[in-house]
Amino acid sequence: MKEKRDLKVQAIENGTVIDHIKAGQALNVLRILGISSAFRATISFVMNAPGARGKKDVVKVEGKELNVEELNRIALISPRATINIIRDFEVFQKNNVLLPSYVEGVVRCINLNCISNSSEPIKSKFSVLQSEEEGVILNCLYCEHAILEYIAENLL
């Protein structure tokens, strides 16, 4: 019932609601999902909305159930985000984002001398690890450089 109330403000009939996004990261969530001006569906988002666990961002995509693999990339910048699949105004399915073990073409390597930052016909590739101390760590599969922070700043 509570979920229904949360979503009521701008309830959508069918689509995907990404909730509990780390405050201030909604625009980066759109980037990580590759949502640009060419995207046809209606998108709405709220930034810094008050929530039970402090401020949060919410992104709603109408009429489209987004691909789970793509959605899981959100865990790179907001590991506590949840994905709600909405059908006929009801939450049909709710899941936490799962950190992928590998990402390709999502983040730029912070090592400027890395071959993935050159004009070669390749995409950046990282293995992804979760460390208790350091959070999300990306390891470049080309130069082996580790990215421990500034992941959001280096989204492609």
Add this chain to the structure above:
Amino acid sequence: MSFKNRHVISMKDFSRKEIDYVLDTAEKLEPVARGENRSRLLDGKIVALLFFEPSTRTRLSFEVATQRLGGQVLNLGSVEASSVMKGENLADTIRVISNYADLIVLRHPLDGSSRMASEFSSVPVINGGDGSIHHPTQTFLDLYTIRRESHLEDLKIAMAGDLKYGRTVHSLCHALSLYGAEMIFVSPPELSMPSEIVKDLQKNKIKVKETNSLEEIIGDVEVIYMTRVQRERFLDPEEYEKVKHRLKVTGSLLKNVDSNLKILHPLPRVNEISPAVDATPHACYFQQAFYGVPIRMALLALAMGVME
């Protein structure tokens, strides 16, 4: 253990067992490297040497290694005279050359270029040094030198000089940690070992100590691995002069040390080992440069599947 068609890109791709296997193979090939025995193992094979950066020892030792095994070398020659100058990317160069040769040795200024090359090549790629991070054949030869001249298991080793930017020491630390080791890092604070590497070693239960004086620790180690300290790393030229003297192995420093102490250096050296040390039984660096030949022979033979 089959190495056929395997790329040699980063030391992190090799387990201890696999490293031992390469070192054993190098030992078998050492008489051929010395010219005492003849070999036709690479008869009919062509090794392409693509060096996009200057190199003396690595390129020459790969040439010698190929020729001692009866193979032929295909040289890219100068970058200025090649299709690279017409704007061809590395991926295309690799696709073309891998149809001409049986193996590619690549040296390139960008980090990760060998890994990328391995994705586009139809033949094995050996990383001859890419960017500032990987140079696995150097690490293999360093390990081989330590095994031949001292011992690998539970070694007490000091690494001295530029530990911040020196790629050979980073890779060597990782490889030695597979054998258990006690490591002492000797450097000025501005060139100290990166903290991530120290943390990683400690996680793997490797004893690590850091200091800035060679004199203080010279009696406690079995091997000293010296590296070059470059003047351009220092903002203050006076600081460079001070460090240069503090991190120098001289005849007098070696006066009372254990006779089994071995000194290694990836070369070229500038001031960090005085010529007086060359004639002592401690000096291993020229021998180390020679060991590059059997190691590269082993990697060539294994990757092309002519030895198993």
